[in-house]
Amino acid sequence: MNYHWDWGIFFKSTGVGSEIYLNWFVSGLGWTIAVALAGWIIALALGSVLGVMRTLPGKLLPAIATAYVELFRNVPLLVQLFIWYFLVPDLLPTPLEMWFKQGISPATSAYLSVVVCLGLFTAARVCEQVRTGIQALPRGQNNAALAMGFSTAQTYRFVLLPQAFRIIIPPLTSEFLNIFKNSSVASLIGLMELLAQTKQVAEFSANIFEAFTLATLIYFVLNMSLMGFMSWVEKRVRIPGMMGGSK
């Protein structure tokens, strides 16, 4: 079988407008980042609230948060994505449904579904990290804050959360990286993110190896730079005197 190697393929014209293949990768990477960052904001906000709920006294709030985590952790991501993209729009009130199906472009509706899906999916994982972080703190922290006359809200706001978030930066980093990797499922509902663009380049140019090699490289570099960024953040916010904090 003859395979026509051509590493210069990325700078050749796609035949669509005046674009070269590299433009497609760049636009795909843009979508990947846009999906991951928007999803991460939802995941971090919702995950923190749920994580706090799991550690609160009482029965009802922890139970709700636990149920959420079990539900979102035990259904495959792809099933969740199909539910958000195919099923949920049909459940919306008619004006909203029409807006989702006809008022916005297919790319936008796919984008919204993926962002909500990844946000809620990752929130369950963030919740577990936040809970672990809070529970890892010595009991004395909570008791001391209450003894000082702090309300529960103040205890979390000023004492528990600032410490817990610092502890959990490493596991949160891996969730942050995961959301970038997981965003590739968007290609299965037609959003032209990095993986979908790669497949399209492979199809158009027939240079499968080159296209997938570049995509792999982009994901690899993205992953490494995010990891570097997060360890920089971790160093900046480290508490002096704690494990690993003394330099």
Added chain:
Amino acid sequence: MALDFSQIIPALPGLADGMALTLKLLVMAVGGGVVLGTLLALARLSDNALLSRLAKWYVNYFRSIPLLLVISWFYLVVPMVLSWITGDLTPVGAFTSCLVAFVMFEAAYFSEIVRAGIQSISRGQINAAYALGMTYSQAMRLVILPQAFRKMMPLLLQQSIILFQDTSLVYAVGLMDFLNTARSKGDVVGLPHEFLLFAGAVYFVISFGASQCVKRLQKRLAV
């Protein structure tokens, strides 16, 4: 929107076939992944610097790219490479290329678990094995690995549950696993929502049930 689940019952035999494929893929991928992962962990921990570095690169590489990319890669590339080796076009099914992708990808994750398991065994064990005159491979096979696997069993099972959910990604290459069967059956009878919800419920029950069992096992194994 009214849901009508009555059509699921006649579709059950077809759905069972899909689940059989999912489970077959899962069992083979876990088996292959654990074997390759153990070899990688041993390479990573070996005194040979080159071997250790290669294993490290392998793990870092597979952990930084999406599984879906690996599946697509192998779907396109495995048949091509095979045809270069054998010289003629051997048709490789989607199943084989998915299986190879899962084994290679999951091995990176399993190897980290196995490595932590081996490192948690006290040094005295291997020294004692050497003192008894065992070779490296005997010491690993008969002394270290059995203890390590016992310790890491909950983590390996947890990872397998994640893999069970991830097998649904074979949708990307059109393999008729449980999810894909449910989707196509649902489309045929015009009830895609019901079949999708049913599929989600089945995944949930299996994953949730399995992880509860793992939790119980973890308590029983705890020292």
